[in-house]
Amino acid sequence: MSDLGVVKRLRAAGCVFAEEEAELLRAAAAGPAELDVMVERRAAGLPLEHVVGWAEFGGLRIEVDGGVFVPRRRTEFLVEQAVALARPGALCVDLCCGSGAAGAVLLASVEGAEVHAADIEPAAVRCARRNIEPRGGLVYEGDLFEPLPAALRGRIEVLVANVPYVPSDDVALLPPEARDHEPLVALDGGPDGLDVLRRVAAGAAEWLAPAGHLLFETSERQTERAVAAVTAHGLTARVLEDEDRWATVVVATRDQGVCRK
Template sequence: MTISRPDSGETSEPAPAEDPLVRLLRAAGCVFAEDEARLLREAAADGGDLGALTARRIAGEPLESVVGWAEFCGLRIAVEPRVFVPRKRSELVAREAAKLAAAAGPGAVVVDLCCGSGAIGAAVASAVQGIELHAADIDPAAVGVARRNIARFGGRAYAGDLFGALPAGLHGRIAVIAANAPYVPSGEISLMPPEARDHEPLAALDGGPDGLDLQRRVARGAGEWLTPGGTLLIETSKHQSRTTAAMLAEAGFDVRIVRDAEIGGTVAIARR
């Protein structure tokens, strides 16, 4: 209906009706409802069922798992339900690892440890051509996804517990280890957003009583796998970084902490 305004002689068109999908997503608490509606429709156009995809998102499943990919360092990284979704803050690990891999020269061996979807390894290999890329995770489902993401760079992924998953032939040959081991304290898992708490594997989140159990194991085990002068990078949090640095120093590394406040990233960089 058009409403006349005699005082101005102008007419006003009715406001366009809100997109019903946007309205549905907003009611479910999705802050970026317009963007999510677009991505869900794109996923449906690629062969998905929009109603089913929307229902999964409204039920709290991470958007990335629903549409099947996450953006990371400019790459489209495949993800699947019940696999850890790469975080924006982890781009700091990838950036710093890429600098070190480039400095190590052609053929440098890089390992993405606790790799999840393999996003960090894929980002490093995309930025630095000619590296030898390996990835490992304890979750076989994650390893399957990582293989898809790093295959285009000639990378190989293995299922197993930390360094136990890697081929013995990598002993003493690795120039860069990038480790995103879980670092959430067990008692804080219940405080995490439902998207993570209810839809991602506990093993990818729970770092033990103080959050640093896996980091300690990585720090203790990395030395024998690195080349002389090789580097271990561990993602941590700002408030845990001092403890992370101390445990790395105790393991014989020279350590520095790098932060990116814009994306919320904190990385301990330890040189053998």
């Protein structure tokens, strides 16, 4: 299939960046037959990252299996803030880790970082292990803090929680790539989008080290309620924004006092 033929098929399927996608598909395909299959899958609506098997994130190539949440460009802003706060050798956790993109970047960017990651979705855990464990981190399967080693309690310096924050009624409004091909558990944040965040906030003070940080992404319209969710549990919050990436990040810090149980 010619380059023009690939571009035309992708454009007809509604791919806005057809030329760029065609180049990536051609580079990933082992030959014409595989390219044809990949173009067909992409034209059918599968996320490009699921078709080629990886996503570029934070300067790394992150493996992304079918059915696994695709790391977003805007989430690079979240991870950049985490990297900036992590001292050399910092104990970091990537909660709701998905493919493990955040944990992989922390390992690659923070000298001597100790990184643990967890997700409730088995397919995500399998994928995250391939992205994180070869770089020296550990990945666990389970619900939020539950699978983490007890020895981490009260010691986490940087806690990245890429929680789902789409309100349940808005999931149907998401692009088909996300709605039809990513796990609902990675998208649906409950009635107002903040159910999972509230659960993370409730446990954060117990797991964070003194002056440790919880970082998460939210939407602009949810910011006030998201801040209230973490301050209700004794954390001090500040809001950071990146207009170019449409990203809003909350950094919530535990005080130097005694860990509350």
